Amino acid sequence: MSNWFETLEGIHTQIWDTLVQGVVDANHPARQPTFATVSPDNWPEARTVVLRGSDSEAATIWVHTDLHSDKIRSLQTTPRAALHIWDADQALQIRLQAEVEIESGPTLRPIWDNIPDHSKQSYGVTPPPGTPIDTGLDYVKDPNPDTFAMLHCQITHIDAVHLGEQHRRASFSRHRQWTGQWLSP
Template sequence: MTDRFETLDGLHAKAWELLGKGVHDASHPCRLPTISTISPDHWPEARTMVLRSADKAAGGLTLHTDLQSTKLASLRVNARIALHVWDAETALQIRLQASVAITSGDPVRALWDKIPDHARQSYGVIPPPGTQIATALDYVKSPDPATFAVLDCRVMQIDLVHLGEDHRRATYSRSDDWAGQWLSP
């Protein structure tokens, strides 16, 4: 056992370390978290997204999306997400709650310009994502920077569960400057 799992500060630091690894390592479990929103008709929605940045100092994450996707309708009604990651190697579950700001257009054009062509294919599908189509491949990929958006996620709450030899659970809140509190696992 290490300090990373035995102290509140260590556990908090380990979670952000893993999120950072997910940003830079395509094979890391934190690269593809499950993101949950609430639909305009109040149903939970979960999807896998690519984690693009994780900033412990700012308590923030970023994700990229297509402005035409159905998740944007959900976020316009309720600009909050939950993020979930299970890292089997460290036996750590990371759950975050965040408020979301949607940024598109000129402010994110520099990011668009850095996206490789194969990844740009995800932004600008015709017809828009979620539209009914006659056959499985009845759509066209038409990369369009006008449909590219960045979700700037301001983390408000973190819940961590470490399932090592001794189970530990802690919660952290932006409102108390991430001091942390142990919880029964």
């Protein structure tokens, strides 16, 4: 029997297993990927987000955010993102490219209603996120479902590197129907 990193199919399966673990296990490294966008003035921006869902069949992941966050402005200008995950236990780096759709409004109310109260504190800050303030705590948290949004990330490309004893790198893309391609690491 081969190790998962020895075949393209094994790597692809491991990527999605890792993403699923990031959704269900709050302590898993995939739980908090780096999410990168391009600002309206063309500067790269990276921040940590919490992975809230993944669907390997649809090649989609999703995260929650505040409608007033900088990432929303960036995604309204350029609706694309890159995500990065490093799982040291597996020696696995996953880079994802995605087209992003912003969803907000009353259709998300059932999701909002199931968010724990302590997590709702992240949606509805006055003044809005990124606004200059006089002191470090010169803001008020007022949970507001009207500022809650979900980012649906339709994966278009995956690049994975296994940094084991022998390094292996593989690429998968939607336009190749997710058929893998080995790359030089």
